[in-house]
Amino acid sequence: MSQAADAQAILDRSDQLRRGLGDNVRDRIVESLYTAAEQIAGRAVDRGLERATSLEQRVDRVVTSRVFGLPIMLTILAAVFWLTILGANVPSQMLATMLFAVEAKAAAWSAAVGAPEWLVGFVWHGVFRGLAWVISVMLPPMAIFFPVFTILEDLGYLPRVAFNMDWLFRGAGAHGKQALTMAMGFGCNAAGVIATRVIDSPRERLIAILTNNFVPCNGRFPTLIMLAVIFVAAAFPPAFASLAAAGAVVGVVVLGIFFTLVVSWALTRTVLQGEASAFTLELPPYRRPSILRILYTSLIDRTIFVLWRAILTAAPAGAVIWILANVDWGGVSLADHASNWLEPLGYAIGLDGVILLAYVIAIPANEIVVPTLMMCYLSTGMMTDVTSYDEIRRVLVDEHGWTMLTAVNLMLFSLLHNPCATTILTIWKETRSGKWTTIGALMPLVIAFAVTFATATIWRALS
Amino acid sequence: MIEGSHECQTCPARAQLEQMGVTLGEHDRLVALAGNPNTGKSSVFNALTGLRQHVGNWTGKTVTRAEGGYSYAGHKYKLVDLPGTYSLLSASQDEEIARDFLLFGRPDCTVVVVDATALERNLNLVLQVLEITDRAVICVNLMDEAKRKGMKVDLRSLSRDLGVPAVGTVARTKEGLADLVRTVGEVISGETKTSPRRAEPPEEVRKAVDSLAPMIERFAPGLPNARWVAMRLLDGDHRVRQALLSGELAELEMSQLGPVEEKSNLIALQGSQ
Numbered sequence: 001m002s003q004a005a006d007a008q009a010i011l012d013r014s015d016q017l018r019r020g021l022g023d024n025v026r027d028r029i030v031e032s033l034y035t036a037a038e039q040i041a042g043r044a045v046d047r048g049l050e051r052a053t054s055l056e057q058r059v060d061r062v063v064t065s066r067v068f069g070l071p072i073m074l075t076i077l078a079a080v081f082w083l084t085i086l087g088a089n090v091p092s093q094m095l096a097t098m099l100f101a102v103e104a105k106a107a108a109w110s111a112a113v114g115a116p117e118w119l120v121g122f123v124w125h126g127v128f129r130g131l132a133w134v135i136s137v138m139l140p141p142m143a144i145f146f147p148v149f150t151i152l153e154d155l156g157y158l159p160r161v162a163f164n165m166d167w168l169f170r171g172a173g174a175h176g177k178q179a180l181t182m183a184m185g186f187g188c189n190a191a192g193v194i195a196t197r198v199i200d201s202p203r204e205r206l207i208a209i210l211t212n213n214f215v216p217c218n219g220r221f222p223t224l225i226m227l228a229v230i231f232v233a234a235a236f237p238p239a240f241a242s243l244a245a246a247g248a249v250v251g252v253v254v255l256g257i258f259f260t261l262v263v264s265w266a267l268t269r270t271v272l273q274g275e276a277s278a279f280t281l282e283l284p285p286y287r288r289p290s291i292l293r294i295l296y297t298s299l300i301d302r303t304i305f306v307l308w309r310a311i312l313t314a315a316p317a318g319a320v321i322w323i324l325a326n327v328d329w330g331g332v333s334l335a336d337h338a339s340n341w342l343e344p345l346g347y348a349i350g351l352d353g354v355i356l357l358a359y360v361i362a363i364p365a366n367e368i369v370v371p372t373l374m375m376c377y378l379s380t381g382m383m384t385d386v387t388s389y390d391e392i393r394r395v396l397v398d399e400h401g402w403t404m405l406t407a408v409n410l411m412l413f414s415l416l417h418n419p420c421a422t423t424i425l426t427i428w429k430e431t432r433s434g435k436w437t438t439i440g441a442l443m444p445l446v447i448a449f450a451v452t453f454a455t456a457t458i459w460r461a462l463s
Numbered sequence: 464m465i466e467g468s469h470e471c472q473t474c475p476a477r478a479q480l481e482q483m484g485v486t487l488g489e490h491d492r493l494v495a496l497a498g499n500p501n502t503g504k505s506s507v508f509n510a511l512t513g514l515r516q517h518v519g520n521w522t523g524k525t526v527t528r529a530e531g532g533y534s535y536a537g538h539k540y541k542l543v544d545l546p547g548t549y550s551l552l553s554a555s556q557d558e559e560i561a562r563d564f565l566l567f568g569r570p571d572c573t574v575v576v577v578d579a580t581a582l583e584r585n586l587n588l589v590l591q592v593l594e595i596t597d598r599a600v601i602c603v604n605l606m607d608e609a610k611r612k613g614m615k616v617d618l619r620s621l622s623r624d625l626g627v628p629a630v631g632t633v634a635r636t637k638e639g640l641a642d643l644v645r646t647v648g649e650v651i652s653g654e655t656k657t658s659p660r661r662a663e664p665p666e667e668v669r670k671a672v673d674s675l676a677p678m679i680e681r682f683a684p685g686l687p688n689a690r691w692v693a694m695r696l697l698d699g700d701h702r703v704r705q706a707l708l709s710g711e712l713a714e715l716e717m718s719q720l721g722p723v724e725e726k727s728n729l730i731a732l733q734g735s736q
Binding site for chain 2: 011018025026
């Protein structure tokens with residue numbers, strides 16, 4: 001008999017035996033393994049001196065409990081944002097004051113040595129101002145948020161978060177590990193999309209990729225924090241202001257998680273049908289965070305990395321804004337043309353044309369939305385140095401008619417709108433599918449428009 | 464079963480190593496590192512290889528693979544870090560990679576790193592590894608944490624029950640690693656004989672295995688894990704079915720070096736990237 005025929009004979013025989021055994025062979029084999037493991041471990045391990053419950057177990061019992069798990073998680077999150085908001089305000093102002101002083105001095109000096117006016121404007125009021133905004137708005141919150149977040153990561157808290165949220169994702173028909181990739185998304189959505197590799201099932205991985213955008217990444221936090229401070233905090237007495245701002249940011253995050261679950265649920269009921277697969281999640285021991293490694297990871301790997309990316313996109317964006325604001329066509333600047341054209345759409349969703357223009361310019365990186373916005377507003381209005389949150393508030397409310405609706409809808413839009421170019425590119429690299437990349441880019445945008453349109457309509461009807 | 468030691472007498476380790484010296488570059492012994500996640504497997508890997516390591520991907524997969532080398536008693540060892548898994552049964556990518564490497568890559572020895580504080584859970588993987596390969600060493604890591612928690616791990620009892628050596632280590636402080644390296648060397652050279660414990664399947668399954676295994680043994684004489692192959696077939700494992708039909712499984716024993724060479728070339732290529 002030939003070898004192939006022998007092989008086939010073995011397979012036939014095994015199939016025949018398999019039918020006789022029923023379909024739970026795997027379970028019975030696994031059971032025998034567990035029994036053997038239990039016996040061997042029982043003989044080898046003397047637990048005589050083991051403390052009934054270690055401190056770690058007691059902590060875990062509280063941190064991962066059904067009742068306290070999620071509230072503890074949200075409290076920790078609020079504390080992180082509160083620290084960030086409280087600590088970032090003053091350094092932000094100092095950086096802004098310093099950098100805008102440099103801009104004024106350098107522009108004056110350049111003009112004095114005879115540089116043409118357009119060049120001075122382009123370089124100092126365009127490119128440099130873009131950089132100055134990005135650095136002063138982003139650096140201080142990042143330098144606080146990232147180290148604190150890294151401490152939680154190093155401590156071993158993130159797997160507990162995944163454990164707490166597992167049942168929610170399972171209920172939505174998604175993979176429990178999606179809670180982990182979601183947590184990665186807080187740092188950067190592109191990183192979150194790459195992190196979905198830990199999910200083995202292609203269906204569940206796709207769900208995780210398509211919904212990662214609904215957690216605000218680090219690039220969007222400065223926008224959220226600024227709005228929370230300027231609009232939400234201002235509505236509270238000073239003693240509670242920063243607490244209220246932190247609460248608002250947490251609210252946005254919770255809303256993002258809500259959208260993640262709802263959209264995951266909708267996807268598993270429609271285009272990505274299937275059952276949630278089981279997996280083993282081990283809670284690693286808590287470890288004492290190592291300070292040096294935290295500083296390195298959070299400052300070099302994250303802060304500097306993200307800031308550098310923002311700078312790379314802010315410089316050209318600054319140049320584009322300057323050109324748009326300073327090139328006239330029919331007596332009106334290009335920026336005005338564009339924002340006037342976008343105005344009706346912006347109004348319909350409770351925002352305005354300039355905000356939408358800022359979002360178009362900021363497609364490469366969400367980090368530069370606020371800087372772009374401020375540059376657009378300031379380049380068309382009075383040229384004043386705006387260095388503190390109070391002055392930003394004055395410009396937005398008094399000169400450009402922002403209301404609480406604008407702030408709320410901008411927070412919603414920032415949370416829900418399309419991912420940045422880097423994330424879209426990453427989705428394409430990970431899925432290699434034009435269809436899913438398009439869905440990943442457009443689905444959030446459609447949701448963002450729908451939600452903000454709804455809130456704007458309801459708001460206006462009520463007031 | 465004593466196939467492990469039997470195999471070593473018929474296939475002199477020397478000859479095998481000479482051949483592998485060509486394919487593994489400067490290395491003449493191939494060691495795989497398996498284990499559950501969070502057992503300090505990476506610490507063991509780092510402590511053994513130091514700076515001599517490369518990180519790449521498993522071919523065609525998005526799973527990271529690290530490999531490195533160390534020298535001991537005149538031999539150069541290549542250490543391949545397998546993905547951390549809880550089992551070798553289900554079809555996740557990580558488990559498939561680890562399983563395929565143990566089955567078709569045929570490392571000279573497999574070190575299974577286990578967490579001393581969670582021995583029972585970790586032993587599931589150990590027992591599955593021992594189904595596939597004879598030559599293994601159990602590295603009982605995190606001994607310090609077990610001690611701190613007031614647990615005593617009897618390495619002798621463990622070693623006797625499993626039929627392979629068990630070495631206690633604290634990878635973070637490198638405690639016990641010299642012992643581990645020596646034990647691996649002795650298992651490969653045959654100084655230490657191994658006869659791994661194989662979990663007895665339940666009655667009906669065992670009967671089926673009893674009737675199927677002899678056919679597989681006739682088909683591929685000298686295969687060290689015919690009963691395991693039988694069990695996989697009864698579970699409907701596609702990869703093993705395919706390996707049987709394509710002749711891959713028969714080749715495993717016909718030319719024991721074939722697949723190793725192939726894999727090793729791959730390792731060498733990836734390592735040089």
